[in-house]
Amino acid sequence: MSNDRIWILLGKQLSGDISPAELLELEALLKDDPEAAASRELAGSIWQTPVQEVAATGSSKERIWEAVDQQLHPRRHRAIIRRLVAAAAAAAVLAAAWTGWQLMGPTAPVLQQLSSAPGGKSRIVLPDGSIVWLNANTQLKYEKNSFGKQHREITLTGEAFFDIAKNDGIPFIIHAGKVNIRVLGTAFNVKAYEGDSAVFTTLVRGKIAVSFQEKTVVLQPEEKLTVPVRPLATAFQQKRLQKDSSGQLAEISWLNNKLAFDNNTFGELAAKMSQWYGVSFHFESASLEQLRFSGIIDTESIEEALKMLQMSRPFNYQINGKEVRISN
Amino acid sequence: MRDDIPELQNKVYNGDTQAFKELYDCFCASLLQLAMAMVHNREMAEEIVADVFIAVWNKRKSLPQVTNLKWYLYAATRNIALNYLRKYAHKKTLQLDESYLPDYEINPEAQLISNEMVRHINKAIGELPPQCRLIFKLVKEDGLKYREVAVLLNISIKTVENQVGIALKKLTQMKGILTIPLTGNH
Incomplete structure (x- = not known):
C-alpha cells in the first residue's frame, strides 16, 4: 500500500489519461502488490460514484x-x-x-497554414507522415506544435486527397466546413471549396467516418458521400462509384490530369510533357530550350497545350505521330 | 457530465436560447468553483462566469471553430479570472482557498451505488486537502485531461498525477469504506 506510484497510475487509468507503457507498468506493479490489487476494484467504484457540489447552487x-x-x-x-x-x-x-x-494545446498555439498556388496543385507531407495533395486554391490549416502529438486535426478549404499515416492512438480529423471526417489510416478525397453547395468525400481505401451535425456515416472503399451545406440539410447522399475505363475514380482524376509548371524552361517542360503525353521533343536550337513558361496543362490535348504556350512565347511546332519538333 | 455538448454547441450556434441555458446549467457550478478558487471572492467569481457565458453567446457564430467546448469554457474562465486578478492586482499567483471550495452532496439521479457508500465517499472527498479536492474533482467529475488541469491551475502535470493518486489512495483507505458492500460493480 505504500507504493504511491500505483495510485498515480490507477488515477490515470480511471481518468482514461494513461499511456500504453504506463498501463503495462501498472499491471506489473499490481501483480507484485496483492493488497493494492484488491483496492483497485474499490478505486473503480469510487471513481464511478457521482458527486455534486453544493456551493454554486442556489x-x-x-x-x-x-x-x-x-x-x-x-x-x-x-x-x-x-x-x-x-x-x-x-x-x-x-x-x-x-x-x-480552436486547436488548442497547453503551449502557445502556432497555426500552420498551407496553400496551393492559385491554379496549381501541391503535395505536402504532414509532420505525422500523412501525405496530402492539394488541388488548386486549397488551404490547409493545423496547429504546428501539437499536431501529430496530442491530436491530428486539420481544417480544409478546397479540395485535397489524403493518404493518412496509420496511428491508432491519434485519429486524424478533417474539418471541412461543418462536416467532420474522422480517419485512422486510409486514402480518400475531400472536396469542400467555399463556393461548393456540398462537401464531397470519396473513399479510395480503408475506412472513414464522416459526421455532420449529429449524424455519422461510415464510408466503404469506392463510396462517395455528399453532404449538402447550401442550403443546410441533414440528408446525406451515399453512393457506390463506378470506375472509368482506365480503372480510376473520376473524383480523384484531378490528381493526375494536371501538369503544373512555374517558370520552368521549355527544356524542363518538354521533359514533363513527354511523360504526360508519351511523346518525344526535338528542339531546333538550344535557345528555344531556354524559353520560360508558367501555367497548367489540364485536360488539353498536346496540340491545345502547345497553342497555349505559343500565346506567351513565339515558336513553331510540328507534330508527327509521337514526335514533336519545336522551331523558330 | 452530459455527453451531448457538441449538439448543444451546434444549437447555440444557431441561436437556440434554450440550449444555451442547458449549457449554462451544465457548466455554471464547475466554472464558478474554478473562478472562486482563483479569485477568492464570490461576487467577482460570479461576474467572471457571467462574462464567460456572455462572451460565448455574443460570439456564438464562431462556435463551429471550437473543437472542445468544455475545455474552452474552463480555459476562458481561467483567462478572464487572471484578467480580473491583474486588474485588481490582489494576487499574482493562484492560491486555493479552502473556504470557497464546495462541500459535496449526493446526486439524487444516480443511485447505482448504495447510498451508504456514496455518503461515505463524499464525506471522504470533503476531507481531502483543498487543492487535492479541486484537482480530483476537475479530473474525475468534470472529465478534464491531466494536462488541461495543469494548464488551468498553473501547476505541473506531475502535481496533477500526484494529487489524483493521493486522493484515490486516501479515499480507498478511508475507515469504513471497505466494510460497505459494493453494489455498483459491473
Whole structure:
C-alpha cells in the first residue's frame, strides 16, 4: 500500500489519461502488490460514484443567469454599464484567443497554414507522415506544435486527397466546413471549396467516418458521400462509384490530369510533357530550350497545350505521330 | 457530465436560447468553483462566469471553430479570472482557498451505488486537502485531461498525477469504506 506510484497510475487509468507503457507498468506493479490489487476494484467504484457540489447552487447560479440572460435580449433590457464594460473586455480577450484556441494545446498555439498556388496543385507531407495533395486554391490549416502529438486535426478549404499515416492512438480529423471526417489510416478525397453547395468525400481505401451535425456515416472503399451545406440539410447522399475505363475514380482524376509548371524552361517542360503525353521533343536550337513558361496543362490535348504556350512565347511546332519538333 | 455538448454547441450556434441555458446549467457550478478558487471572492467569481457565458453567446457564430467546448469554457474562465486578478492586482499567483471550495452532496439521479457508500465517499472527498479536492474533482467529475488541469491551475502535470493518486489512495483507505458492500460493480 505504500507504493504511491500505483495510485498515480490507477488515477490515470480511471481518468482514461494513461499511456500504453504506463498501463503495462501498472499491471506489473499490481501483480507484485496483492493488497493494492484488491483496492483497485474499490478505486473503480469510487471513481464511478457521482458527486455534486453544493456551493454554486442556489443564489449564485440564479444571480449569474440573470446577468447573462439580460445579454440574450439586448433590446429588451438596458444592461448595467459595468456589465457591458466587463463583457466587452471579456469579448476582447476571447476574440484574441479564439483563433488560436480552436486547436488548442497547453503551449502557445502556432497555426500552420498551407496553400496551393492559385491554379496549381501541391503535395505536402504532414509532420505525422500523412501525405496530402492539394488541388488548386486549397488551404490547409493545423496547429504546428501539437499536431501529430496530442491530436491530428486539420481544417480544409478546397479540395485535397489524403493518404493518412496509420496511428491508432491519434485519429486524424478533417474539418471541412461543418462536416467532420474522422480517419485512422486510409486514402480518400475531400472536396469542400467555399463556393461548393456540398462537401464531397470519396473513399479510395480503408475506412472513414464522416459526421455532420449529429449524424455519422461510415464510408466503404469506392463510396462517395455528399453532404449538402447550401442550403443546410441533414440528408446525406451515399453512393457506390463506378470506375472509368482506365480503372480510376473520376473524383480523384484531378490528381493526375494536371501538369503544373512555374517558370520552368521549355527544356524542363518538354521533359514533363513527354511523360504526360508519351511523346518525344526535338528542339531546333538550344535557345528555344531556354524559353520560360508558367501555367497548367489540364485536360488539353498536346496540340491545345502547345497553342497555349505559343500565346506567351513565339515558336513553331510540328507534330508527327509521337514526335514533336519545336522551331523558330 | 452530459455527453451531448457538441449538439448543444451546434444549437447555440444557431441561436437556440434554450440550449444555451442547458449549457449554462451544465457548466455554471464547475466554472464558478474554478473562478472562486482563483479569485477568492464570490461576487467577482460570479461576474467572471457571467462574462464567460456572455462572451460565448455574443460570439456564438464562431462556435463551429471550437473543437472542445468544455475545455474552452474552463480555459476562458481561467483567462478572464487572471484578467480580473491583474486588474485588481490582489494576487499574482493562484492560491486555493479552502473556504470557497464546495462541500459535496449526493446526486439524487444516480443511485447505482448504495447510498451508504456514496455518503461515505463524499464525506471522504470533503476531507481531502483543498487543492487535492479541486484537482480530483476537475479530473474525475468534470472529465478534464491531466494536462488541461495543469494548464488551468498553473501547476505541473506531475502535481496533477500526484494529487489524483493521493486522493484515490486516501479515499480507498478511508475507515469504513471497505466494510460497505459494493453494489455498483459491473
